[in-house]
Amino acid sequence: MHRRDKLRGEKILHDKLFAKEKAGKVTIRWNCTLEEVLGDQSGVTGMRIRDKLTDTTEDLPLLGVFIAIGHKPNTDLFVGQLAMEGGYLLTQCGQHGNFTATSIAGVFAAGDVQDYIYRQACTSAGSGCMAALDAERYLDSLGLAG
Structure with missing residues (x-):
């Protein structure tokens, strides 16, 4: 359907x-x-x-239902708080790490909320890993990683 x-x-x-x-x-x-x-x-x-x-x-x-609702990211709660474009969260995409950093320090985005090109589970998993590493580096820079 x-x-x-x-x-x-x-x-x-x-x-x-x-x-x-x-x-x-x-x-x-x-x-x-x-x-x-x-x-x-x-x-x-x-x-x-x-x-x-x-x-x-x-x-x-039928005996089962599997729902996939497309690719509109669920980002409405971030409107007016984080930089966005077309409903997607904007990330830094820098060459020196912080690829997943948003417009607010310490806030990172991964997966479908920031990926409007690939929109695949495997790329979301990869960007989730990147966000975790970026967050760890951020916390370490504040002396809070442990």
Whole structure:
């Protein structure tokens, strides 16, 4: 299910999805949103979706739901506090460390909140490691690392 009529992101991932659709392994429901996950004592039994074009709902039987909501970073709480651009936190990206430092000393950002290009779990994990190292260096510079 996708809320629009086309996908964004990497073409190779689109191609893999469309190949699975062609093979009958998945069904793509375009222009739909999730209204409700349905279930009973045994677990998930389906989901109710709303077609955005016809404003109708349909219950689809299924055994599990995996939700991926795209790439809008959850950064609203930082508006007016940290430097941002397009909803993403700006980081220093310096050559001498502090790659993940934000506009406030001691505040570091990693993953999807600052990465608007790659947006992958593996790059988020890597930038998380970088942020931890940058934070450790920062604390050490204050004599607080231990």
